[in-house]
Amino acid sequence: MNTLSETIETGPDANLIVPQENEGAFREQQFEDTVGDVTHPNPRISCREVDVYYDHGAVHAIKNVTLDIGTGEVLAMIGPSGCGKSTILRCLNRMNDSIDGCQVSGSIRLDELDIYDKNLDVVLLRAQIGMVFQKPNPFPKSIYDNVAYGPKIHGLAKDKTDLDEIVQTSLERAALWEEVKDRLGQPGTGLSGGQQQRLCIARAIAVSPEVILMDEPCSALDPIATAKVEELIDELRQQYTIAIVTHSMQQAARVSQRTAYFHLGHLVEVNTTDKVFTNPQHHLTEAYITGRFG
Amino acid sequence: MQSSFLLFVIFTLMILGYLAGRRRSLAVARMSRGPDRLHSLPAYYGFYAALWAGIPALFLLATGVFFQDWIITKLVVADLPETLRTLPPEQLGLVMNDIRNMATGNIVSTEITPAIQLAADHYVRLRDLYSTATWILVTCISVLGIIMVRARISPTLRARNRVERIVIVIMMVFSSIAILTTLGVIFSVLYESLQFFRKVPVTEFIFGTEWSPQIALRADQVGASGSFGSIPLFAGTLLISVIAMLVAVPIGLMSAIYLSDYASARFRALTKPLLEILAGIPTVVYGFFAALTMAPFIRNLGERLGMEVASESALAAGLVMGVMIIPFVSSLSDDVINAVPQSLRDGSNALGATRSETIKKVVFPAALPGIVGGVLLAMSRAIGETMIVVMAAGLSANLTANPLESVTTVTVQIVTLLTGDQEFDSPKTLAAFALGMALFAVTLVMNVIALRTVRKYREQYD
Amino acid sequence: MTSPANSTVDIVRAGLPKRYARERRFRLMGMLAIGLGLVFVAILFLDIFSKGYTAFQQTYVRIQVHYDGSVIDPAGTENPDTLAFADYMALLKQSLREVFPEVTDRRAKRDLYQLVSPGAGQVLRDRVLANPEIVGTTEEVWVLANDDIDMLVKGHIDRDLPESNRRLDDRSLAWFDRLVDQDAIEKRFNITFFSSGDSRQPEQAGIAGALMGSFYTLLLTLLFSFPLAVGSAIFLEEFAPKNKWTDLIEININNLAAVPSIIFGLLGLAVFINFFGVPRSTPLVGALVLTLMTLPTIIIASRSALKSVPPSIREAAMGIGASPLQTQFHHVLPLAMPGMLTGTIIGMAQALGETAPLLMIGMIAFIVDVPQGFTDPATVLPVQIFLWADSPERAFVERTSAAIMVLLAFLITMNLTAVLLRKRFERRW
Known part of the structure; x- marks a missing residue:
């Protein structure tokens, strides 16, 4: 139950206040098609006509979303609370499986792999698509063991030195190595919030995934920690495809190349980040980024 | 019987007090300017009177009953003839017992001498006097309480605040x-234990490996020949608990893990x-199950496998x-x-861990302090468990680690020692x-550690 | 396709079969654990039931009795005392001799008398006391069979065993068979089991005394513990300042809940009986001990019930000028009551099943009479079970099991009530 309410805030009060003057039009027309370019020339993940229901179909959380996430890009997903941006993110590595009564239809592919294929191995999929959560959730183990956890369970390291190396490179890539290299044996829960979140990122990249999903990774952090994580995201783009859900439009503008705007489960607009923020095509997008609701 | 009737009288007086207080407050209010002038609702004046009628009287009654025996004994002893009065305390106690038994019409152990007969009559007289006095005093105090409160009732009396306080x-x-x-608990076990340690050295109790309390009785000489080494008992307790x-x-x-992480809601x-x-x-x-079903079953099984199993094996218990502890x-x-x-x-699932890997490598280590605390609590319960071992474990104190043999436990010995007809000291x-x-000390330490561990663990994730 | 990402996938894939095998094993272990737990429940209940269900029936023997005035009331005074203390067993013995006239030698006669319960004369006495007119007449009476006969009828004595290993010898079996041929043996519902107190004779032993003892003890326990627990809970939850003293109380309550029950027995023996002089073996002293034992349970439950009442209720009541105590008694307490009652029922169920501390305070005594009050010597149902379980007679095994069934029936009813109460009044704020 908890995960569900974190993911989507259902019910009328969670929704936005609709601009008064065009309420009728709002209901009728503007969800027919997504504005902008949903495709990408070199897609890593491609979603086609995805619908997601919760509570055995009682709640329609995602409505007919088609979207590509390109190789080596950072795609930001923005929108008001309850718009379904977290839901679609969690669909990408099937984290929604653990929610009772969640149904997904349509197709989501990682390269050529159908993510919702019945024969697909979730373990294998999640080794390829890593995830970073809203609240830093380091395991109550040492910093070293936190990072080594993924490689250990998957058997990625041949021996101890190999594992040491994986841990070090992951921590380096997560820009945390310098801060923790002298206290790898201390519990990960003892780090500061920003360090914890970077530890979680290091933990995710230790498995060398192809895609990293980030669910509001900075919402629990202070501004300085946020800046560090954002910097990190930008660097990670070289090697990983990243989809990031964020509440902060500034953050989307800073870290992403493309931005997708969600509204009540619909994908309203996808465009390059520049375009979305300087010249939004859809009036709902415009209303949102100019702060009329959110 | 008599004091329970007195209780009933006090209760009646409390009701009367309530009515009197209420009525008085209304009358007082009428004399001034209407009931809204009262500080509290009339009922509170009633409660106030009732409490004054009840509490001092109950207190007095309790004190009276508590000291009754002591006071009467003192008075009777003071009136005893010189020869009896100067007896050593133990014998004087026996004499008093006889007097008391005579007074209550029970069978008396020794011959009735005129002096004792006289003293018993005196005892009866004093007892009647004492109970009459208690009756009068208690009733008076109760009535007095009502009268006093009634006199003090005025619109400014803050009856509600007083009642509530x-x-x-x-x-x-x-x-x-x-x-x-x-x-x-502490004083009762400590007091009697100290008396015990005056007769049996502490070192023997703690370090002795021999437990046979019967000998001490038969030899009729205190502590000298009985052996009170508690090690075999604790070893037996430990064996069965383990x-x-x-x-x-x-x-x-495992069933907790399965139910919380695998099973469907319906299951x-x-x-x-x-x-x-x-x-x-x-x-x-x-x-009952252990003694009549499990023990014979294990013994038969052992016999079939060619092993010697005691009929009251530690294994069955x-x-x-x-x-029981599952x-x-x-x-x-x-x-x-x-x-x-x-x-x-x-976090673990998102890294691609299987469910069992998540449980074994993340959930279990994270929950370990709590689980250890729980296991400690369970262990303390096993150590203190009585009925199963009384019915299914043995009585002889064997120092063994073989679960097929019969051992005895601390609780079994407590029960056997106290259910016989022994002199109390x-x-x-x-x-x-x-x-x-x-037993109390061991379980207390385990409980304190366990409860603290569990609480700390819970605070960590709150 | 030898990019690093792909090699990861390959390594992971290669390890999967092993990991899934481990997963399956783990899951299987979980299912096994649950299965074992359920099997234990089933075995326990089946074992008790299979041993005990026969105890609800009892074998009776039909006997033609002549109420011989010269035996019952030789002087013809019709004095009730004479009637009450007459030797009714002699009448039964005489009737048995008439049924089996060939039995003459002393030992054989003694065995013959063993067909009926030593307490069988009771029935005749009751009939005569109820109606003295019947002295001198003859009538057919069904009397209690002896426990060995009862066991034989219920199939617990194996006729095929060699005679020396059997409780009944061949001669007794022959007598029994003749009685069966005359339709003089019958199984009936065992009223004695529910209507009489303890006895050394299994066929005469019943749970009425223990039930009444349990009733008196529990009633007192409830009267003592409920107000005490509710008062403490309200004070600790609502009024107590946060200081060392209340911390100490808090720790104490939690620890007391985990102290072995036998320790409370020692406390009862040393403090209540030896120091305060409360009479031994009585429901009163039992209730005092059980009160101290169940208090922590009820206090903890009551406190969590109070905690679940939202602060807004208190604020609302205070806001219209209710005093703190009025707020508690008028608003908070009624809302918390279902939770408190649930905790109380569970505490009472614990007290009902408790045995060990009561052994310490003398409730283990052999008591035939059904207790009439709080200060009569009494025993309670679980202690009765303990006493019977120690008795060697086969007939006591089935009675013990039957008593357990009665006890479990009470406990299950109480726990179900608690569950239903919780369901019915559970509120989500």
Whole structure:
């Protein structure tokens, strides 16, 4: 139950206040098609006509979303609370499986792999698509063991030195190595919030995934920690495809190349980040980024 | 019987007091300017009077009953003839017992001498006098309370505040009973144990490996020849408890894990209450099962396998005790496992861990302090468990680690020592209290550590 | 395709079969644990039931009795005292001799008398006392069979065993068979089991005394513990300042809940009986001990019930000028009551099943009479079970099991009530 309410805030009060003057039009027309370019020339993940229901179909959380996430890009997903941006993110590595009564239809592919294929191995999929959560959730183990956890369970390291190396490179890539290299044996829960979140990122990249999903990774952090994580995201783009859900439009503008705007489960607009923020095509997008609701 | 009737009288007086107080307050209000001039609702004046009618009287009654025997004994002794009065305290006690028995019409152990007959009559007279005095005093105090309150009732009397303060004080006293209980336990076992250790050295009790309290009685000389080494008892207790934990911990823990992480909601709703039935079965039933079903079963099984199994083997008692503790371990682990935040499971799952890997490598280590605390609590329960071992374990104190042999436990010995007809201050009876003290101390330490561990663990994830 | 990402996938894939095998094993272990737990429940209940269900029936023997005035009332005074203390067993013995006239030697006669219960004369006495007119007449009476006959009828004595290993010898079996041929043996519902107190004779032993003892003890326990627990809970939850003293009380309560029950027995013996002089073996002293034992349970439950009442209720009541105590008694307490009652029922169920501390305070005594009050010597149901379980007679095994069934029936009813109460009044704020 908890995960569900974190993911989507259902019910009328969670929704936005609709601009008064065009309420009728709002209901009728503007969800027919997504504005902008949903495709990408070199897609890593491609979603086609995805619908997601919760509570055995009682709640329609995602409505007919088609979207590509390109190789080596950072795609930001923005929108008001309850718009379904977290839901679609969690669909990408099937984290929604653990929610009772969640149904997904349509197709989501990682390269050529159908993510919702019945024969697909979730373990294998999640080794390829890593995830970073809203609240830093380091395991109550040492910093070293936190990072080594993924490689250990998957058997990625041949021996101890190999594992040491994986841990070090992951921590380096997560820009945390310098801060923790002298206290790898201390519990990960003892780090500061920003360090914890970077530890979680290091933990995710230790498995060398192809895609990293980030669910509001900075919402629990202070501004300085946020800046560090954002910097990190930008660097990670070289090697990983990243989809990031964020509440902060500034953050989307800073870290992403493309931005997708969600509204009540619909994908309203996808465009390059520049375009979305300087010249939004859809009036709902415009209303949102100019702060009329959110 | 007599004091229970007095209780009834006090209760009646309290009701009368309530009515009188209420009525008076209304009258007072009418004399001034209407009931809204009263500080409190009329009922509170009633309650105030009732409390004054009840509490001092009850207090007096309790004190009276408590000191009755002591005072009367003193007076009777003072009136005894010189020859009896100057007897040593023990013999004087016996004489007093005879007098008391005569007075209550019971059978008297010795011959009735005129002096004792006289003293008994005196005793009866004093007792009647005392109870009459108590009656009069208690009733007077109660009535006096009502009269006093009635006289003081005025519109400015803050009856509600006073009643409420008294009620809160009463509740405070109630809540101190927990402490009184602990103190009572400590003092009662400590006092008797000290008496025991005056007769048997502490070192023998703690380090002795021989336990045979019967000898002391037969030789009729205090402590000299009985052996009171408690090591075999604690070894036996430990053996049976460990067997129980070997059954209860894996089954309890695994079923808790399965129910919380694997089972569907329907399966859980069906299975959990069924397993909890085990927790509601009285221990005497387990004891019956252990003695009449499990023990013969294990002995027959052992015989078929060519092993020698005692008919009261530690194994039978331990196994059944383990079954009893399963739901205890399982519900404690369930709490603890559920307290591990979902975000940790999500983090592990998102890295591609299988469910069992998440449980074994993230949930279990995270929950470990809580689980250890729970296991400690379960262990302390196993050590203190009485009925199963009384019915299914042996009486002879063997120092052995073989679960197929018969061992005895601390609790079994306490029960055997105290259910016979012993003089209260024989070392045999006192030994039971010394064992009780050891048992209390051991379980207390385990409980304190366990409860603290569990609490700390819970705070970590709150 | 030898990019690093792909090699990861390959390594992971290669390890999967092993990991899934481990997963399956783990899951299987979980299912096994649950299965074992359920099997234990089933075995326990089946064992008790299979041993005990026969105890609800009892074998009776039909006997033609002549109420011989010269035996009952030789002087013809019709004095009730004479009637009450007459030797009714002699009448039964005489009737048995008439049924089996060939039995003459002393030992054989003694065995013959063993067909009926030593307490069988009771029935005749009751009939005569109820109606003295019947002295001198003859009538057919069904009397209690002896426990060995009862066991034989219920199939617990194996006729095929060699005679020396059997409780009944061949001659007794022959007598029994003749009685069966005359339709003089019958199984009936065992009223004695529910209507009489303890006895050394299994066929005469019943749970009425223990039930009444349990009733008196529990009633007192409830009267003592409920107000004490509710008062403490309200004080600790609502009024107590946060200081060392209340911390100490808190720790104490939690610890007391985990103290071995036998320790409370020692406390009862040393403090209540030896120090305060409360009479031994009585429901009163039993209730005092059980009160101290169940208090922590009820206090903890009551406190969590109080905690679940939202603060807004208190604020609302205070806001319209209710005093703190009025707020508690008028608003909070009624809302918390279902939770408190649930905790109380569970505590009472614990007290009902408790045995060990009561052994310490003398409730283990052999008591035939049904107790009439709080200060009569009494025993309670679980202790009765303990006493019977120690008795060697086979007939006591089934009675013990039957008593356990009665006890479990009470406990299950109480726990179900608690569950239903919780369901019915559970509120989500």
